[in-house]
Structures are given as C-alpha cells and as structure tokens.
Amino acid sequence: MRSIGEMARDSGLGVSALRFYDRAGVLVPAWVDPVSGYRWYEPEQLEEALLLARLRRAGMPLADIRLMLASWSGADTDLVRKLLKAHLRRLEQGLSDARSEFSTLRVLLDHRENAMTSLRIATVRLSVTAPELAAALDTVRFAASTDPELPMLGGVLFDIEGESLHVVTTDRYRMAVAQVGIAGYDGSRVQVIVPTPLADAMRALLAGEGLVRLSVDGDRVTLEAGDRQAAGQCLDHDFPDYRRLLPQATGRRTVVEVAAFGKALQTGPVRSGESGDLSVLRVEDGGTVTLCADGVEDPDRVAVNRAFLLDALTAQARDRLILELGTPRAPIAIRRPDDEGTFSILMPVRLDD
Structure with a gap:
C-alpha cells in the first residue's frame, strides 16, 4: 500500500489536498490507522489520484469529479463523456463571458488613464x-x-x-x-x-x-x-x-514580543505549502498567539508564509509589535504600538484541511 506521502509525491496533489478529498468523499483511502489516523492507499488508487489532479486543474466541480471517479473504471463510459462535454461547454461559455467583461474593463481603463496620469506630472x-x-x-x-x-x-x-x-x-x-x-x-x-x-x-x-x-x-x-x-x-x-487594500479593524489584536515570537516561528511546527513553509496561528482566549501543530482543528486559525512573517517582524525594527488576526481569509496586519501609520500586511494561505 502507498502512504499518503507517497501518494502525494506520485500524484502531485499534496498531502493537505488528499486529506481534503478524503473528507469530501472524493478519494477515500483504503485504510486509516485507528491509532495514528495515518492514511494508506491501494496501488490502483494512484490512477484515480492522477485523474483527480487533471480534472481539478481543468476546474471541474467536485460533485462532477465524484461521479467521474465512480464511473471511470466501469464498462459504460457514456456518463464520463457527458460530464466532460458539459464541463467543456461551461469553460467555453465562461471564456466568452470573461472576454466580454474584459472588453468593457478596457474601455473603463482608457477613461481612467488621463485622470491617473495627472498624479505623476506635477x-x-x-x-x-x-x-x-x-x-x-x-x-x-x-x-x-x-x-x-x-x-x-x-x-x-x-x-x-x-x-x-x-x-x-x-x-x-x-x-x-x-x-x-x-x-x-x-x-x-x-x-x-x-x-x-x-x-x-x-x-x-x-x-x-x-x-x-x-x-x-x-x-x-x-x-x-x-x-x-x-x-x-x-x-x-x-x-x-x-x-483600498488596507485591512479592516479586527477584534483579535494582541501584542507580541518580537524576539520570542520570532524564535517560536523558527523552531515551531510548520506545514509545507506551494509557496514555502507555513506557520498556522491562532489567538488564545487570553490574547496569546500560539502556533498550531498539524492536525489541530480551529475554525479561526490563520496560515501564513513563515518567511514572509519573519521578514515583516524584522523590518518593523521594534521589540514589541501589534499582531491583528481576522478571519482565515483576511489579511494579517503587523503594526507598531507607537506608530500605527506604519505597518505591514500579509495575505493568508488557504488550508485545504
């Protein structure tokens, strides 16, 4: 049997994506260790994983992918062909709609250019x-x-x-x-x-x-x-x-000691992401920011590129900084306690699991 790590490597889906597709009932592992929760896959499931990866890159909805995988190995391929044809029509219609919208946006941009140019000629x-x-x-x-x-x-x-x-x-x-x-x-x-x-x-x-x-x-x-x-x-x-990109005020605001927090980021748990190592943060009831280990569930946890966060902490050149965490999809703000007009914001990274 293949471990989840081997399946991720050979299929290109990623460990977090495989966990997500397991919970979504799209690609369920053949066996899950009842003690550790570790997932194992049959060798023939690699073909399904590769097919799943192709369909996701093509933007097919999960509901259709579920039907595709269920019908792929059967003798009757009519449903598979119909699903592919229907999705292709959606893509073509979407491209046509996008072209129409982009044409309108170009006209609007042409009208805005004169006004924007005036900001650069003084x-x-x-x-x-x-x-x-x-x-x-x-x-x-x-x-x-x-x-x-x-x-x-x-x-x-x-x-x-x-x-x-x-x-x-x-x-x-x-x-x-x-x-x-x-x-x-x-x-x-x-x-x-x-x-x-x-x-x-x-x-x-x-x-x-x-x-x-x-x-x-x-x-x-x-x-x-x-x-x-x-x-x-x-x-x-x-x-x-x-x-227009500035973060909205949030209630989850806490002060961090930069040296201690930076050390915790460097030595604490990380997750692998497409853009690098991720640190997953959450704010405890007392206001302390902690790093979530893999498998910890928290609806308010926020994932961020660890290197980007360390850079932002260093660039502010302060011993203490204010960290603002909103929803898992909202930007993270790093502010100075003595000068809130100087700050950094980092975009969060979506966690599939």
Missing part, C-alpha cells in the same frame, strides 16, 4: 529628515516585487499628500506602508513609483541626521543629501490603490 519640492526616510524605506523594502510580469510593483510608491509622505511596496502576497512627515509642500496629491534600484541608491545617502530634499519633475525624481544626490526616471505605470 512638480514637487519638499524636505524630510534623513533618519525618518531611511527608517521608512527599511520598513517597506522587503515587500517590493521582483516579478518581471508585474513591472508596476517593481519599485517603491512615493505618495505625497498634505504634510505626509507614504512609502508603499507590495508583491501581491504582502504589503508594507510607512508614513513620514514632510515640510515645504502644500500642493495636491502626487504619486510616483521609484524603481527599486533607485530607492536603494536613495537609502544609501541617508546616513546623516539632517534634512534631505526630495523633488519630482514630471517623470524624474531626485533625492539630495548635502552635495550628493540620487536621481532617475520613475516607473511609467500606475500603482494599485493601496488604500
């Missing part, structure tokens, strides 16, 4: 203290995207409005925001995306204690620190409206 002159800007860049740098398919995320957003400069980065799975006070600017809101290499060059100039000068002239941005400067072209893209 002339700006302002001053900011070097330590504050340095700390802000250090706080957000870890969440900058390196995906060449998403060039609009390959930099640091400088969002200038009123007496504040927000610096923002995101790679879709995490986002970091830091707020800095500014002086010498009272114009309308201006946004520019500073390419990551240029942002790093700016950070290298911020070793002193005094004021530095930031200027934006159209699509060019310059940081001057004494007689040194870093300058270059802004990215010619629109950054997503990060304010």
Whole structure:
C-alpha cells in the first residue's frame, strides 16, 4: 500500500489536498490507522489520484469529479463523456463571458488613464529628515516585487499628500506602508513609483541626521543629501490603490514580543505549502498567539508564509509589535504600538484541511 506521502509525491496533489478529498468523499483511502489516523492507499488508487489532479486543474466541480471517479473504471463510459462535454461547454461559455467583461474593463481603463496620469506630472519640492526616510524605506523594502510580469510593483510608491509622505511596496502576497512627515509642500496629491534600484541608491545617502530634499519633475525624481544626490526616471505605470487594500479593524489584536515570537516561528511546527513553509496561528482566549501543530482543528486559525512573517517582524525594527488576526481569509496586519501609520500586511494561505 502507498502512504499518503507517497501518494502525494506520485500524484502531485499534496498531502493537505488528499486529506481534503478524503473528507469530501472524493478519494477515500483504503485504510486509516485507528491509532495514528495515518492514511494508506491501494496501488490502483494512484490512477484515480492522477485523474483527480487533471480534472481539478481543468476546474471541474467536485460533485462532477465524484461521479467521474465512480464511473471511470466501469464498462459504460457514456456518463464520463457527458460530464466532460458539459464541463467543456461551461469553460467555453465562461471564456466568452470573461472576454466580454474584459472588453468593457478596457474601455473603463482608457477613461481612467488621463485622470491617473495627472498624479505623476506635477512638480514637487519638499524636505524630510534623513533618519525618518531611511527608517521608512527599511520598513517597506522587503515587500517590493521582483516579478518581471508585474513591472508596476517593481519599485517603491512615493505618495505625497498634505504634510505626509507614504512609502508603499507590495508583491501581491504582502504589503508594507510607512508614513513620514514632510515640510515645504502644500500642493495636491502626487504619486510616483521609484524603481527599486533607485530607492536603494536613495537609502544609501541617508546616513546623516539632517534634512534631505526630495523633488519630482514630471517623470524624474531626485533625492539630495548635502552635495550628493540620487536621481532617475520613475516607473511609467500606475500603482494599485493601496488604500483600498488596507485591512479592516479586527477584534483579535494582541501584542507580541518580537524576539520570542520570532524564535517560536523558527523552531515551531510548520506545514509545507506551494509557496514555502507555513506557520498556522491562532489567538488564545487570553490574547496569546500560539502556533498550531498539524492536525489541530480551529475554525479561526490563520496560515501564513513563515518567511514572509519573519521578514515583516524584522523590518518593523521594534521589540514589541501589534499582531491583528481576522478571519482565515483576511489579511494579517503587523503594526507598531507607537506608530500605527506604519505597518505591514500579509495575505493568508488557504488550508485545504
């Protein structure tokens, strides 16, 4: 018989997916150890697992997959062919509907482009203290995207409005925001995306204690620190409206000691996920955050990429941080107790089991 680990390796479904399909009655193991709960599969079930993996990649609903697996080995294949044909029709109709919606969205985007462009063509002159800007860049740098398919995320957003400069980065799975006070600017809101290499060059100039000068002239941005400067072209893209992505207030808010919590993450239980090792968190009644071991059931548990969480804790540069946990599908927020305008959010990872 095949262990669940061997079945996961040979079928490509993953251990957590196999557990989910067992509970859903789609692919039930041949035997479950009554003591350990470990699942074992007959060799011939590998063919069913491979078929299941193909059907899921094709987006077939679980109800139809259940019928497919029940009919696959029978002599009468009419039901199998009918299910495949019906699903193909659904996919074709869905693609047609998506094309129609995308065409409408392109028209709407064309109308929005002129308004968005106005946020990048203004002339700006302002001053900011070097330590504050340095700390802000250090706080957000870890969440900058390196995906060449998403060039609009390959930099640091400088969002200038009123007496504040927000610096923002995101790679879709995490986002970091830091707020800095500014002086010498009272114009309308201006946004520019500073390419990551240029942002790093700016950070290298911020070793002193005094004021530095930031200027934006159209699509060019310059940081001057004494007689040194870093300058270059802004990215010619629109950054997503990060304010719409901010997490809603949640009642599950707790303060963590960063050193102890980081050590617990590094040495505690993890689960394997497609994006890396996952830590599964839950908040106890007393407000303590604990790490769930494999098999622990809790409807409010939240899974997150462990490396991303450790990066976010380090980037905040505080001994104590506020951790906000919402529902298992809501973003996780990491805030500073003394400055809630500077924070990180991490997208949770769905647990199939």
